[in-house]
Amino acid sequence: MIHPYLECGQIVNTHGIRGEVKIVPWADSADFLCQFSTLYIDGKPVKVLNARVHKNSVIAQLEGVSDVNTAMLLKNKVVHIRREDANLPEGTFFLADIIGLDVVDENGVKLGTLKDILSPSRQQVYVVEGERQILIPAVPEFILETNVDGGYIKVRLIEGM
Template identity: 45%
Template sequence: MKKEFLEVGEIVGVHGIRGEVKVVPWCDTPEYLKHFDTFYIGALPRKARSLRIHKSFVLLTLEGIDDRDKAQALVGSVLAVPREAASLAEGRHFIADLIGLEVLDADTGASVGRLEEIFPSPAHDIYVVRGRREYLIPAVSEFIRQIDPEHGFIRVRILEGMAADEN
């Protein structure tokens, strides 16, 4: 079942004295967050007063947060947006919809495990799959053959050396 809200970043610090927070975006690019004018912290909606990109971070000022102390109180909070307000290009998926999917071997159909984590690398994301073994699978078409969140699975091509405990 898809969640009503999508987590899009975490407040990791404050910037300046006027309530601006520093956000690590959990999306392909920080610019994606410019599409939203309201963010949710828990169930509480907060309108964005300003949003700008600084390096790989987002500097965000939220309505009602107008000083450093109020901003500091938000550090560690997760920002979310309503799913219906978010969209992706055809063939793209939200990480929240992929985590937990069953991972199947594309050649045999056997279960390899579940997608537990996705972490970025300079060239492409890496899928961390845990079952009887842990696999680190590059998220490129050579290895990721099919992603089907609607039916709850991902088909992958496994090669020797992808298991984390292989030498």
């Protein structure tokens, strides 16, 4: 099921005394989060007055948050965006959309279902649950095709996977 709202980060702290918040983005780039004029916290829209990247995080001034005490109330809150507000380049997708897809080998044989995506370093690893668990590095050598509309990910396995 395609969800209308997507988790995109978490407010981890305040920044300064004027009510700015520090958001750790759950995206490839902090710049991605800076493009949105409205974020959603606890299901409610919050206007973004200003946002900038700072050390792989986003420092944002949100409407109605003008002091550190108010900002502190938002600490640990998950931030969402509306899917329709995000303009993804052709051929890209939200990670949330591929969790649950069937994973098939080069011959179309189902290996299992994508259950999780690990990010132990800068490289993502797909966790596939089937007859056994398979960990697949999310690189072009192994991920041949991701077809969200078709409901599958085609992979190439090597011996030992």
